[in-house]
Amino acid sequence: MQYVLVGSGVAAVAAAETIRRLDARGRIYIIGEEKDGYYSRPGLAYYLTGEIPERMLFPMRPEDFRRMDIHLVHDRVEGIDPQAQRVRMTRRGWLPYDRLLLAVGAEAVRPDLPGVELEGVVYLDNLDRTRALLRLARRAKEAVVIGGGITALELAEGLRARGLKVHYLLRGDRYWRRVLDEVESRIVEQRLQHMGIRIHYRTEIEEILGKKGRVVGVRTKDGRVLRCQMVGIAVGIAPRIALAREAGIATDRGILVNEYMETSVPHIYAAGDVAQVFDPRVGRHVLDSLWPLARRQGIAAGYNMAGKRVPYRRGTPLNVTRLAHITTSIMGMVGQREADPDAGIVRGDSEVWRALPDAILAQKSEDINSIRLMVGERHLLGAVLMGDQTLSRALYTLIDQRADIRPIREALLKPQAPIADILADFWETWQRQHRPTSPAQEVSQ
Amino acid sequence: MNMWRTFRALFLQQKTRMEGVVVPDNIRCVQCGICSYNCxxxxxxxxxxxxxxxxxxxxxxxxxxxxxxxxxxxxxxEVLEQTLSSG
Incomplete structure (x- = not known):
């Protein structure tokens, strides 16, 4: 059996590891067009701030792959011939497959702005682009950052950490309104300002200004000119579906796959940011852009490619991240009713978060610590936890395991209820009554 | 730097739970390597x-x-009974 995995991100690596566990003799190829191979894409944010050196971005060494007899190939797959079951690479030509995985990820959307091609326009998208960004940051003094979501903040914070004066432009009147509520947005914005990042509300770029091919500033739609040598862009990502579409594989916004990660074409699978996966619970195909979920999808694809019929179970989407130095967990359904002009799907995002739960809100905030719960009739449906993360794991488990919260529901919904204390007590009791299921076990299935 | 870290670690050990073990929750992990880098x-x-x-x-x-x-x-x-007995 010959397995060809296109893309060298976490989904492909997880699939390769899984296949090797199940099939000791099959040939496994990972074909990646990035010369750096497999690295931690979310780690780029910490590489940008200087918290880790570049070498730490690589979780595996080449010998780790050799030991598993997984062949890493640096090449670009240009085409798929599903009839003959083979792929065409730019340098190496045709490679046959018995099972093919498309795990080519998503890429940063390039907005349609005059001047977007100038040197100094940057994206926190892959390692190569991050290196270029760091080189430019060494000689730049000022930057403008646009976009909602996590990556835009990573850019703003990272450039600030490198000593640049940063202007953060928001099209709306608050940060990431599609996922955060107003209290949470304001906490983040205050911290950003405290870090020295200047926020410009209701401000859009009309044109990026250049001189000799380099960025020298931006002109805003309201006619102001902000001087800068860099423009950081994080307005969203787009799954890289062209290869699949040209091969006649069904696509929508991503490559459409069923619960077994199978595309519309036999023996071809997809996983990770490029895959739009059918979720039987909501009855439609959903995009996620979360690293741990890309890994789970890769594992599920690996099982199915190696002949074991195992469905992908997403579980409750969770992202734990830092927003303006505040650790924040977002889990389950936390939907906002307002549209967000700043972002489509961004990295570290899940469409599930934006589903509107039929729930009542319970919220408590103090200083930079905030807890917001979406309380259903019997279960907790979602939560956003900022600052103090003591309850993060407990909340995730209660939401994911659909714990019956009726004993505490009324208390949670009282005005000024001590939500954290109520939850902590309930968690103690619940844990004693239920054998804990670690999310770790689910990942390794 | 590393020597200092080791020294500090040994010093801190006095105040931390020596019988405990560090446990990961891998659905949160993005393999950024900050943990390994700072060990x-x-x-x-x-x-x-x-x-x-x-x-x-x-x-x-x-x-x-x-x-x-x-x-x-x-x-x-996490403080685990079996950690103590199994070493």
Whole structure:
């Protein structure tokens, strides 16, 4: 059996590891067009701030792959011939497959702005682009950052950490309104300002200004000119579906796959940011852009490619991240009713978060610590936890395991209820009554 | 720098739970490597996190550096009865 995995991100690596566990003799190829191979894409944010050196971005060494007899190939797959079951690479030509995985990820959307091609326009998208960004940051003094979501903040914070004066432009009147509520947005914005990042509300770029091919500033739609040598862009990502579409594989916004990660074409699978996966619970195909979920999808694809019929179970989407130095967990359904002009799907995002739960809100905030719960009739449906993360794991488990919260529901919904204390007590009791299921076990299935 | 980290780790050990073990929650982990980079002993904590396994390295002094540095709350201390008996 010959397995060809296109893309060298976490989904492909997880699939390769899984296949090797199940099939000791099959040939496994990972074909990646990035010369750096497999690295931690979310780690780029910490590489940008200087918290880790570049070498730490690589979780595996080449010998780790050799030991598993997984062949890493640096090449670009240009085409798929599903009839003959083979792929065409730019340098190496045709490679046959018995099972093919498309795990080519998503890429940063390039907005349609005059001047977007100038040197100094940057994206926190892959390692190569991050290196270029760091080189430019060494000689730049000022930057403008646009976009909602996590990556835009990573850019703003990272450039600030490198000593640049940063202007953060928001099209709306608050940060990431599609996922955060107003209290949470304001906490983040205050911290950003405290870090020295200047926020410009209701401000859009009309044109990026250049001189000799380099960025020298931006002109805003309201006619102001902000001087800068860099423009950081994080307005969203787009799954890289062209290869699949040209091969006649069904696509929508991503490559459409069923619960077994199978595309519309036999023996071809997809996983990770490029895959739009059918979720039987909501009855439609959903995009996620979360690293741990890309890994789970890769594992599920690996099982199915190696002949074991195992469905992908997403579980409750969770992202734990830092927003303006505040650790924040977002889990389950936390939907906002307002549209967000700043972002489509961004990295570290899940469409599930934006589903509107039929729930009542319970919220408590103090200083930079905030807890917001979406309380259903019997279960907790979602939560956003900022600052103090003591309850993060407990909340995730209660939401994911659909714990019956009726004993505490009324208390949670009282005005000024001590939500954290109520939850902590309930968690103690619940844990004693239920054998804990670690999310770790689910990942390794 | 590393010597200083080791020294600090050993000092901190006095105040931390020596009987505990660092446990990862791998659905939160993005393999950024901050834990491994900051381990004063040089343990590849990230590898344990990938497999969702407790850091059962006899050199781990449970100094808490990885727990404190992880930007995503992946790592936590856990006091396990079996840790004590199985060493």
């Amino acid at each position: 004063p002993i040089g343990i590849d904590v990230r590898r344990y996190a990938w497999w969702g396994k407790p850091i059962r390295d006899s050199h781990c002094v449970t100094c808490g550096e990885c727990v404190a540095r992880c930007p995503r709350g992946v790592l936590r201390f």
